[in-house]
Amino acid sequence: MTPDFLLEMYRRILRIRYFDEAAVELVRQGELPGVAHTTIGQEAEVVGACMAVRVDDYMVGNHRSHGHPIGKGADMKRLMAELLGKVTGVNRGKGGSMHLADFSVGSVGETSIVGSGVPVAAGAALAARMLGTDRVCLCFFGDGATNEGAFHEGLNLAAIWKLPVIYLCENNQYAVTTPAAEVVAVRNIADRARAYDIPGVVVDGQDPVAVYEVVSEAVQRARQGLGPSLIEAKTYRYLEHAEGLPIAAQYRTAEEVAAWKARDPVVTFRQRLIQEGVATPEALDQVVAAVRAEVAEAVAYARSSPYPDPEEAFTGVYSTPVGGVR
Amino acid sequence: MTPDFLLEMYRRILRIRYFDEAAVELVRQGELPGVAHTTIGQEAEVVGACMAVRVDDYMVGNHRSHGHPIGKGADMKRLMAELLGKVTGVNRGKGGSMHLADFSVGSVGETSIVGSGVPVAAGAALAARMLGTDRVCLCFFGDGATNEGAFHEGLNLAAIWKLPVIYLCENNQYAVTTPAAEVVAVRNIADRARAYDIPGVVVDGQDPVAVYEVVSEAVQRARQGLGPSLIEAKTYRYLEHAEGLPIAAQYRTAEEVAAWKARDPVVTFRQRLIQEGVATPEALDQVVAAVRAEVAEAVAYARSSPYPDPEEAFTGVYSTPVGGVR
């Protein structure tokens, strides 16, 4: 891994962190409609995985995937505009925070029905192969999603057809307030791979390089036609399930939260870059400043963009309208 | 196992065989409406499993479960009447071959949407426990069903709640014409138990005693509050997917069929009973004759029973009708 590559990792981790911090602020100020599920705390696994694939590889995300297109290199301005429901948003304001899609970086759509992206990812991977490309599909979902039937069906399909897909379970230990330990019958979600005879790997989701490495290996297998992998990144979300939801329950201890924050990827990865001589603290500070400026620009762009014309609500249900239907 | 018990096993195996042979004949003669999915070839696993539970334990079957209520001790007359759509049928003619239910022997309903019985069985088991009983639920399904999301969700639920349910996969190697080897990503379906951290056991489905033993062990665990098990019985159906369906495809070799028939439970179990001195050939012939008479009686009963009054179609949608709704 070159220093440039590592610096780019750091940059993307910061982008996600600051982007989501801005999103939280916009919810609190009533500028972001609805609620926002943040990736804060999980940036390392997102970036490690996304940087292990090419920009023309496909990606499928879920309700908590602001960060994922960013990890894959998307323009933050159009993402932020989408979060505010503006016509300049990636989905022209029709999708919002839980349904970002940015085909320009291979993000073929996030889907907020938990588990529903898993079969879609298998299909994108199937098409990649049938179209004669060596593209793969990277599919993100949570610990909770692995209890949905769609997860099971999608993994079995991908396995029997040896599809080039990398299933990345972001095990942040909870589904809303429900601990995975209580509702996922197996200790390591990666062990569910055994039901499909595919590799299952546990990785430290707070270490972007470790994630990058295991995902790279899975990508290589996939491109070689050896089929899918299930990777479980152990991680943690710092904030509540969604900014804007009135969750009052005490389902996590202060110690647990503190222990995870002590391994904050923004902090630890910076330390590592300095220790390993990849960059000086000053150089990293410059990255910080640059990213802050980018995010501020994205917010400004989003704010100043117009809402879609209300008429747009009535178009686009079909891509080829006929009759009274549009 | 007492000789009486073994003889009863033999008797029930024969009942299923002859019952289904009669059903096939009735389809061919146009007396049985629709199609019939037979249990012929799979009798041993059905009886071994059913006799490992009590009559007041619950049971859930699927489209191929004529034999299962019989295994649990049901009256064949009312089952056969149901197959002919008569008002004396267990479901008053409303369910038919794929949806037999006989609450009097704990058969709480067969369901022909593949996989759909798996969650229902978890629920019956949950109720058994919540109602303070030590009942268990025995749930049958095929190899194909293990690719449905409902299978996964049901097993996970049963596992996390430690429900008293025995999941018995009747792996007859095919779903209609599709080989399990091509569509089930894992070699032994029992290995799917690892995704739920529950016992997974493979057993010879042509040996009723072996099945009885592994199911008994699972029942014991279940009654002790230790949770569910997944048991895979390797078995085979002799006839086509369903009598009455125009399946022409050659998806099984003649050798394969012959190899399985060489281990026919009706034959091998009889030999064993004689060899082990449980019964004389003459005594077994008497059982055969008696069962043939029972089945003939069931057919006669079914034939001579009336159809339901057409008005019955309009009642029973609700158990407590209100307004225009009945």
Added chain:
Amino acid sequence: MREITYLQAIYEAQREEMQRDARVFIMGEDLESSVYGTTRGFTEEFGRERVRNTPLSENGFVGAAAGAAMVGLRPIVDINIASFMYVAMDQLVSIVAKATYMYGGQARVPLVIRAAMFYNGANAAQHSDRPYPMFMNMPGLKIIAPSSPYDIKGLLKTAIRDDDPVLCFEDATLWFTKEAVPEEEYLIPLGQAAVKREGRDVTVVAVAGAVRQALDAAQVLAQEGISVEVVDPRSLVPLDVATILASVEKTGRLVVVDPAHQTCSAASEIAALVAERGFWSLSAPIVRVATPDVHVPFSPPLERQLYPTSERIVAAVRQTLRESAASA
């Protein structure tokens, strides 16, 4: 009389029924933390066996609830947002709706499925559906869509005591509305519409959250001397057709207001029923005011115009009056 919110009414209905009948229990995701308060304190009061936090397995736990109901328990399933019902459609249709009939009456399925319709809140296409019309097309399910705290308390209690499966569609746009609700126990039977306002000139049948818009519209029109009768079916299956027909017989005009997508909506069904059985009462075309057949867009300026508003209802009422006058 004290006033309580729609959410509080749900809480009370569930709590009272769980206190009354030990066979009643509740399942759903994150019940223990009870984000919106409908199961607040339930774990402490009833224990974790009767207040079951489920995994994200809607099809699995709806099926499990059906299985439990078939052998003697009386589950309430909080499926959370109505858009998640699609994930559980297999069990809802193939088991919950059909078991009673298909098993020839051997099984009863006393089961309540609660589903919040979470629309007009920038939750976008996958979280904002009002899917009761789909379920109206499937026999075997009773369906309620209460429009006020009083109604939901009485109807939900009845639903829990009913021996058949009942889908309770809870309109989240009403969650925080308040109404006087007695402390004493009461039940509202299924299949009885409520005339929420009497009137002479036009009948407005309104469903769920649209009842409020209809009452607002009636108020506006009253100032012009137009007298609107607002009928709330409250339960969609069974549907109180008699009350609707009687009202149309009196007024001669019908507007049907439904927050669901228009095609094959509850409004379509009610319009069809009246066109069949109340045709000779009608002196003007029936008008539906529903959500157009587009998905719910995220951006609020796109979304908020889609649902029936009092303005759209006022316009529809005026249209029926204009058309009947022109023909007279």
Added chain:
Amino acid sequence: MREITYLQAIYEAQREEMQRDARVFIMGEDLESSVYGTTRGFTEEFGRERVRNTPLSENGFVGAAAGAAMVGLRPIVDINIASFMYVAMDQLVSIVAKATYMYGGQARVPLVIRAAMFYNGANAAQHSDRPYPMFMNMPGLKIIAPSSPYDIKGLLKTAIRDDDPVLCFEDATLWFTKEAVPEEEYLIPLGQAAVKREGRDVTVVAVAGAVRQALDAAQVLAQEGISVEVVDPRSLVPLDVATILASVEKTGRLVVVDPAHQTCSAASEIAALVAERGFWSLSAPIVRVATPDVHVPFSPPLERQLYPTSERIVAAVRQTLRESAASA
């Protein structure tokens, strides 16, 4: 002209489109053995990559088809029996129907879902549904319900070429009916009803398998001098309302015949549309002839009476004539 069956027409439509466009492929259970012949010999002709036998994972493979469609392929999914669509409802609704809109037009979903409606054959409650009305309530899906070999060939080919998801409901009661179908290629556009018989006195709009019953009824009534116009919408979304309204304008009377369950059926929608937009043409109440809201019972004497028959249609037509005469 040669005559072919409905099943043969499906076979030809699929085969021609797969020959024409290499992006078209087909997925489903047991396709290779092709029990009913609609993919006979496809594996040999197109290979196993384009003729994919699937596991029993309807939700999974419908979702996979959607994913493949979104990035450039054009899948046909044979979901087999329409009652299995419930199992795939999650992907059908949340992805297939919504992706194009929700992703702001970045995704197209050129996908055909074929589903046989397998009723009146003693297949009982879980295998006999006619669920198109549910899907009509969900925007984003185009829906066809062809009633003859000619129609299904032309419509299915159009559906395969369409850039949006199309659900093709195939009426299994028609599988073995034959009709003259040209050897040459032809397409039938979506959204165009067919007037299957012209008439003056009563309009009968009939859906799918009921078209045959309606034509039979028209024949019977013609002998009494009653002239029935039979309109077959052919595609339910988009629906050719103009042709229906024009017919009712001519006849003044409407009977809608639909093999689906009556409540919130296609018949309800068509009745509602005419009660709104064709009201002044009507000289009698609209009558729906549909399947009553009961599940499909197994026993044939219970089942066969449930669906629209020509006798029921004749009676309905007479009723509209009687009622309009009485009022005249």
